[in-house]
Amino acid sequence: MDAQQAEVRALEAEIAALRRACEEPRTAGEDNWRAQKSLREMYQSDSGGWASSKDLRSHLGNLESELLFLSTLTGISIRNYSMKTEVLTNTEKTEKSITKVLQRHRLSGNCQMITFQLEFQILEIQDKESLSSVITDLNIIMEPTEYSELSEFVSRAEERRDLLMFFRSLHFFVEWCEYRKRTFEHFKEKYPEAVHLPEGAASSCMVVHSARQPGFELVIVWRVQIDEEGKVLPKLDLLPKAPQQALELDRNRVLETAPRSFRALLGVLGIEAALESLIKSLCTADSS
Amino acid sequence: MEWANDGKSKGGVLAHLERLEIQVTRSHKNSEDLQRAQAVEGSLRTKIHKLRCLRDELRAEAKQRQARVKASAANVEPDQTLEISEQEVAERRRENMKAILRAYRFTGLSGKLTSRGVCVCISTAFEGNLLDSYFVDLVIQKPLRIHHHSIPVFIPLEEISAKYLQTNIQHFLFCLCEYLNAYAGRKYQADRLQSDFAAFLAGPLRRNSLCNLLSFTYKVEPRGQSVPFWARLRYKDLTTTLPTDVTVTYRGTDALSPSWEEQRASHENLFFSKPLHQVFTSFARKGEKLDMSLVS
Numbered sequence: 351m352d353a354q355q356a357e358v359r360a361l362e363a364e365i366a367a368l369r370r371a372c373e374e375p376r377t378a379g380e381d382n383w384r385a386q387k388s389l390r391e392m393y394q395s396d397s398g399g400w401a402s403s404k405d406l407r408s409h410l411g412n413l414e415s416e417l418l419f420l421s422t423l424t425g426i427s428i429r430n431y432s433m434k435t436e437v438l439t440n441t442e443k444t445e446k447s448i449t450k451v452l453q454r455h456r457l458s459g460n461c462q463m464i465t466f467q468l469e470f471q472i473l474e475i476q477d478k479e480s481l482s483s484v485i486t487d488l489n490i491i492m493e494p495t496e497y498s499e500l501s502e503f504v505s506r507a508e509e510r511r512d513l514l515m516f517f518r519s520l521h522f523f524v525e526w527c528e529y530r531k532r533t534f535e536h537f538k539e540k541y542p543e544a545v546h547l548p549e550g551a552a553s554s555c556m557v558v559h560s561a562r563q564p565g566f567e568l569v570i571v572w573r574v575q576i577d578e579e580g581k582v583l584p585k586l587d588l589l590p591k592a593p594q595q596a597l598e599l600d601r602n603r604v605l606e607t608a609p610r611s612f613r614a615l616l617g618v619l620g621i622e623a624a625l626e627s628l629i630k631s632l633c634t635a636d637s638s
Numbered sequence: 639m640e641w642a643n644d645g646k647s648k649g650g651v652l653a654h655l656e657r658l659e660i661q662v663t664r665s666h667k668n669s670e671d672l673q674r675a676q677a678v679e680g681s682l683r684t685k686i687h688k689l690r691c692l693r694d695e696l697r698a699e700a701k702q703r704q705a706r707v708k709a710s711a712a713n714v715e716p717d718q719t720l721e722i723s724e725q726e727v728a729e730r731r732r733e734n735m736k737a738i739l740r741a742y743r744f745t746g747l748s749g750k751l752t753s754r755g756v757c758v759c760i761s762t763a764f765e766g767n768l769l770d771s772y773f774v775d776l777v778i779q780k781p782l783r784i785h786h787h788s789i790p791v792f793i794p795l796e797e798i799s800a801k802y803l804q805t806n807i808q809h810f811l812f813c814l815c816e817y818l819n820a821y822a823g824r825k826y827q828a829d830r831l832q833s834d835f836a837a838f839l840a841g842p843l844r845r846n847s848l849c850n851l852l853s854f855t856y857k858v859e860p861r862g863q864s865v866p867f868w869a870r871l872r873y874k875d876l877t878t879t880l881p882t883d884v885t886v887t888y889r890g891t892d893a894l895s896p897s898w899e900e901q902r903a904s905h906e907n908l909f910f911s912k913p914l915h916q917v918f919t920s921f922a923r924k925g926e927k928l929d930m931s932l933v934s
Contacts, residue, residue, distance in 0.1 A: 354682045361689035368696030372703070406728050413735040416751050423758075423808055424745045430734075431741035457741055472768070483768035511766030514819065517745040518812070579878070 425521035428459040467491040485511040503576040515580040522582035526574040565593035588612035762822035769822040792848040823879035824849035830915035
């Protein structure tokens with residue numbers, strides 16, 4: 351009985367202690383938790399809180415659509431852009447109404463497989479009558495650098511500070527290169543024996559030879575050029591190769607006139623049909 | 639309970655009875671005690687049981703409170719910072735995208751989606767000078783149509799849209815861009831001639847709104863003995879900023895000396911190959927060298 355009484359006493363003591371603990375005022379931590387919870391609940395129901403983040407999300411969706419539209423339209427995907435502005439101090443005290451602002455822009459992105467990084471400066475001069483904006487410096491870095499036709503074009507664009515022309519011509523240049531690659535690949539697939547791409551489909555050269563006439567080769571060089579005005583034009587040339595004997599037998603000088611005839615053919619049939627007819631002419635020689 | 643196992647103990651039956659009575663009383667007392675003890679014990683047991691239950695309840699409550707206190711310190715804050723940083727990330731993305739959208743003007747074409755379709759903005763520039771922008775508001779419907787625009791009336795918009803608008807929006811816009819940029823470039827040249835080289839002009843610069851037909855009388859030296867020439871520049875190709883036809887003539891009554899004839903011919907070439915204001919810049923530079931050979 352003593353043991354039990356002892357237990358009773360122990361239990362009573364513990365209960366008293368627990369009661370005291372439970373009646374203690376709330377700790378700061380718990381208060382904080384409650385406050386945060388109610389704040390969150392308030393925030394959730396308030397239109398300035400999560401509801402606007404839904405707006406934010408739909409706004410982001412809109413912006414993404416706009417960006418997709420513009421990159422599809424221009425062929426240029428701008429990934430990053432930043433600008434810094436500097437107001438130039440006026441050293442000319444008489445011309446108080448003129449303000450000069452120098453903007454430093456950084457832009458990077460890609461046009462299909464070509465990536466570019468641009469840094470340019472724009473000087474804005476505001477006087478009483480007008481605002482003028484001039485690109486005062488343009489630096490362009492492009493990759494990959496294998497497209498030799500591009501390096502000359504880039505230097506010209508930098509020299510002229512012609513940003514618009516740079517983008518426009520780049521877009522068409524890339525389009526033409528892609529078309530050339532697809533055309534070469536198409537012919538390689540269609541005539542695997544006759545057509546060879548010694549430097550790959552992305553290069554400017556396609557070789558056609560016939561298995562039965564090993565000495566004969568038609569080398570088609572297809573360059574994509576950008577002229578002074580920034581216009582992008584394909585330039586195709588035919589270089590026939592034949593063994594010496596054939597040249598001696600060629601009384602009609604067919605081989606000599608072949609390049610010119612090819613250009614005429616291009617004008618009449620267009621690129622794909624002209625190339626196809628060339629390949630076929632060599633191939634039918636095989637099959638006959 | 640041990641009975642004294644002594645039937646033959648002192649006293650006889652009475653004693654036996656007395657003994658029995660004591661035993662019974664004792665046992666009664668014992669059982670009472672027992673009962674009492676049992677009762678006490680029973681109530682103690684119940685009490686203990688009750689106390690235990692209460693204690694367990696209180697222990698559980700105390701644990702809960704402890705847990706809550708812990709939660710207030712630990713769990714809530716990371717949750718909140720997660721919410722905040724999601725918002726921040728989204729806002730940063732938005733600002734970045736808005737900046738990129740603004741940057742598209744440097745490609746020549748930018749725009750915004752509208753409820754009807756899209757409003758495309760065409761920017762123009764010439765020799766690094768950023769010039770006016772124009773817009774075309776397109777309604778995405780079948781057929782595609784132009785809701786309104788700011789293209790000047792002398793640009794052949796109808797012709798270009800008839801050719802390309804329905805079949806290839808990109809081509810339509812690029813073509814417009816070409817025309818507008820060429821116009822902006824020609825206008826820029828004419829404006830510069832009028833403003834910067836007025837001293838060289840012996841009369842007003844005649845120009846049309848499309849700036850593809852210009853005529854003016856000029857002297858290579860503003861104050862000097864040089865011969866006045868009349869120049870007419872025609873830009874038949876509306877997509878270029880250089881003239882397709884150039885005529886430079888001497889409108890004097892006397893014959894033109896050979897050296898001046900040479901000059902006239904070279905001027906024609908200059909106007910063909912260089913922008914107008916640059917030609918005059920080169921005249922100005924030549925003049926600075928005080929080339930005596932120009933004086934016939």
